[in-house]
Amino acid sequence: MGALRVDQVKQLKDIFTRFDMDSYGSLIVLELAALLKSLGLKPSGDQIHFLLANMDSFGNGVVEFDELANAILPYMSEEILVNQEQLAQVFRLFDRDGNGYITAAECAGCMVKKWDIH
DSSP states (O other): OOHHHHHHHHHHHHHHHHHOTTOSSEEOHHHHHHHHHHTTOOOOHHHHHHHHHHHOTTOSSSEEHHHHHHHHGGGOOHHHHHHHHHHHHHHHHHOTTOSSOOOHHHHHHHHHHHHOOO
């Protein structure tokens, strides 16, 4: 497995964990939809249900990480890795207190600092 592939698996696992809201190790259809949208994909509701049905090799109505990885990794490009890392860097710039949320004050502060808006 090449370095890019190892990085892709790690990044996809991190993304999977963020969207696994109940921490059961699987994604329901709504979590899967949110994850796909975070990767820049915009599937319709029917497409998401179709994807879930095709990814769900265990037949339990949810998608485990291995199922997701097998379906997505062959199509995951280096550009997606860069975009996710860039997004995380920008988010950290705005999230001044590091609590995982960007408040209106933090957003305004960054805009003033970056673009000299008063």
